[in-house]
Amino acid sequence: MGRKLDPTKKEKRGPGRKARKQKGAETELVRFLPAAGDENFKRLSSRARKRAAKRRSRSVEVSKPNKSPRTETLPGVLSKGAVQARGKKRPAPAENSDGDEEEESEEEAVANQGDLWGSEDSDADMVDDYGADSGSEDEEGKLLPIERAALKRKSREAAAGGQWSEEETDEEEDDVPPESGPPKAGKAEGDLQINVEDEEAFVLPPAGEVEQDAQAPDLQGVHKRIQDIVEVLRNFGAQREEGRSRSEYLNQLQKDLATYYSYGDFLLGKLMEIFPLSELIEFLEANEVPRPVTLRTNTLKTRRRDLAQALINRGVNLDPLGKWSKSGLVVYDSSVPIGATPEYLAGHYMLQGASSMLPVMALAPQEHERILDMCCAPGGKTSYIAQLMKNTGVILANDVSAERLKSVVGNLHRLGVTNTIISHYDGRQFPKVVGGFDRVLLDAPCSGTGVISKDPAVKTNKDEKDVLRCAHLQKELLLSAIDSVNAASKTGGYLVYCTCSITVEENEWVVDYALKKRNVRLVPTGLDFGQEGFTRFRERRFHPTLRSTRRFYPHTHNMDGFFIAKFKKFSNSVPQPHAGNTAAATPTEPELKDQVPPTSENSSQPAKRAGGAPKAKQQLGKQQHSRKPFHKMNGTSKGPSSKSTVPSVPKAQVSARPQESGQPGGKAGVKRKLKRRGPKPKSSKEAALSKHKAPPNSVDSPAVPPPSENSMAPRLKDCSQSLGITKTIEKGKQQFPGQPARRAASLKEDGAPKGPSVPTHSSARPPPAKRRKSVTKGSSQPLLS
């Protein structure tokens, strides 16, 4: 006699309790089901049972062990045959697992036949879909629909228990195929039917099949399929199904994830591009759960210790936020509304997300500075800036939305911030309104893909257009912000750009754009944790300094998704856009800003040149990584001088030669200028010279060389000694493409003096060849020009 179900007797809690419960549930069901194997395992010995289990487990698909237990299991019920021998504890595992396996495999065999989940579906089966179900299970034939449903449930529970699943881990990849061969006839749950026979491999349903279960997506089945596909993809070579491509699996996975987590296709596609599969699931799971509530102590009015004490006295359970924050607290739970305590009303703290504290820490505002916060609502970051500055200096807090500005006013007054002006401009109107700030914080409006846990609507209502629109706005705002920074500020010149989004279009792309368009460079944010930003993403390539930007994710840092980039502006001049100038100026050459830009077309206009120079230089710097091949071509034309670390000497030396060759006078002159310009004072002299020359000669390139020659003469003397060195250096130049700065500089110089002959990159290509020949008469370097 076996143990009967006794609901009054509670199962003892301890190791293997779940297993025991699982057994109990199964035993319950076993009583209802005339499973064929029942009689078997009552009569089999333990060894025989083991053998049978092994036989079955090889042929039977196993539901995933990591499925959460779906149904309540009756505690205290143990299966009749097996339980007696098994102790309650897991340490009697051999028999347990065997017995379990037997039951398990048996259940699986049965469960595999139909929907794994969906009692509502099974009800439907029982009543209506005799034909549908039996169609797939004709081979079985013996079980009634209700029995099948019960078996399914049993198998689910068994799978949820999963203690004995170690045997079955091998079969995970051979998961229950959602579709077996025959029943593909577009039943609502047809794609989720599992054919008992065909249980070896997880069969990816053909792409079209899955559309049909739109009316009642079987979430459990979808979840199971997600896990199956992830398993397959983890070891694709071994576990793939023949004839199915990886992209089919990925497409199916994308659809399933979209169904299971309620995402729109676009956003899910974007997320799949950003995250590897394992992270993707974690990220999606993290978005379902809210982040912990955090608050920031207002050090203008209180100290963190005192505030924590006061809040604990009110019944709030909290802890310091982490080592990286001196004023942050995380609230675990609270008996009083945390946003309405007298301390809150007195302005002792502000409710703020942990990731929102980071950009201000990166900005590091100093006392008595002038700060601009371009998108300040609701005022958390502004008040943090004010408290770091101890209410000194001035902050201009701006936002475009009038209603949200009310909360800014309220928050700033409540927190006792006195050094702030609040304005209602469109951020793009800066710096026309007022500029010259020491630091600027731009928390740009974004698509909000990092704060999905706060606003689940983002999952579905974001589209390609939204992301691109946001990116466009962010680019405009960022350029305005850069223009509002005063690069000559004694203590500042910094800009922090941050978004609460994780898409690359709104983050790295915007930052890269700014690097190309303005005289800024990226600097370390000062945050020692967080993931580095991407330097390349799919088909895009970004500047290598993007590694200093930081990304934060909900699933890795348990804070809202965020992106932070810190810029330093090194020159107040704004590079003029120039079509043909692809020369990249390194951002590390602020001295170049006064140089004449190497823009041939505009050479006749000195003003433009002057304007173009910094831009060109900056462009050179920024773009050089992406333009390296092109530069090389130009570099060849211009000579390795651009790459040399000893620019002045080799350039000077080389420039002499083109003069001799005479013929590509302009170009040579340009090159000469390039080479000459190693030392700053020299180059500025050259710039002056070239500027003078520029207006008169758009045409007379010959005119250009002579003066340069004159100016070169003294330099040549200097250079002559180092000629020997320069040659080797020039060789070295070619070998070290990593001297973009020099090349940029030289390139710029090239452009400056020469009107028509300025070798723009496009125009420079054919001439370089010529020049090369002419120039390399005497030199071993092909690229000397």
Added chain:
Amino acid sequence: MRPLTEEETRVMFEKIAKYIGENLQLLVDRPDGTYCFRLHNDRVYYVSEMILKLAANISGEKLVSLGTCFGKFTKTHKFRLHVTALDYLAPYAKYKVWIKPGAEQSFLYGNHVLKSGLGRITENTSQYQGVVVYSMADIPLGFGVAAKSTQDCRKVDPMAIVVFHQADIGEYVRHEETLT
């Protein structure tokens, strides 16, 4: 944005002096810089001169707030102090009232203070004197007008009002829109 006229200044100072008396001078002559009052959209703002210089660049219709808002002039040119001025009233207050923890919530909801909630009160507070209300932990909660003098407060029954409520910090949450 413009400086206050004589009349406006007088009205405003009278009002403030009700709470802090001659300490008003300390607001104007501060050791750490010159502060002044400016009128913008009928509201009076208390700012330092450094901020004023920057704010001058901002056009009037786009300027929302600067420094600290003390209050506003009503249509009939009376001056009404807002709770946002509390940070400047509290340290210089001459007459203070402390209320018991149980009565805090009631006051923060905008109710008057009853005798039963009264903890302490400054000696020789006259009737209808402007007072600043504190919690027992010395956190300023708002300000009001004493309904009874200190002597009378001792005599009245527990349900009598002792302080008329005028402004409290709960308004930051209740009346966020009216702050601007």
